[in-house]
Amino acid sequence: MMPILIAIVWTPALLLALGLGLAFLTGCRVDEGSRHPCVICGLDLGGLLYTLTMMGWLMIPMLPFMALSILFGAGSGVWALVRGWWA
Numbered sequence: 001m002m003p004i005l006i007a008i009v010w011t012p013a014l015l016l017a018l019g020l021g022l023a024f025l026t027g028c029r030v031d032e033g034s035r036h037p038c039v040i041c042g043l044d045l046g047g048l049l050y051t052l053t054m055m056g057w058l059m060i061p062m063l064p065f066m067a068l069s070i071l072f073g074a075g076s077g078v079w080a081l082v083r084g085w086w087a
Contacts, residue, residue: 003075009065012058019052 009012026051028038035050059066 006069010063011060012055013066015052015055016059019049019055022052023049040042 019030022028023024023038026038026040026045028040028046029036030038030049030053032054035046037044038046038049
C-alpha cells in the first residue's frame with residue numbers, strides 16, 4: 001500500500017522532470033504561458049511537453065506528502081541500520 005501512495009505522490013514531480021528533460025534535450029521552448037511547436041521526428045510534441053510541465057502545479061498540494069515520504073524513508077533507513085547494528 002505504501003509504495004502505491006509514494007508513487008502517486010511523486011508522479012507530478014517525475015512528469016515535470018520528464019517534460020523539462022525532453023524539452024532540454026530537444027531544444028524546444030516550454031513555458032507556462034502557452035504551448036509552442038516542437039517537431040521531433042515529424043511529430044509535434046509541443047502539447048505533450050506543455051502538459052508534462054503543467055504537472056508541476058500539482059506538486060504544490062503534494063509537497064507536504066512528498067516531505068513526509070522522505071522523512072518516512074529516512075526514518076525507515078535509520079531504523080533498519082540500528083536494528084541491524086544491535087542484532
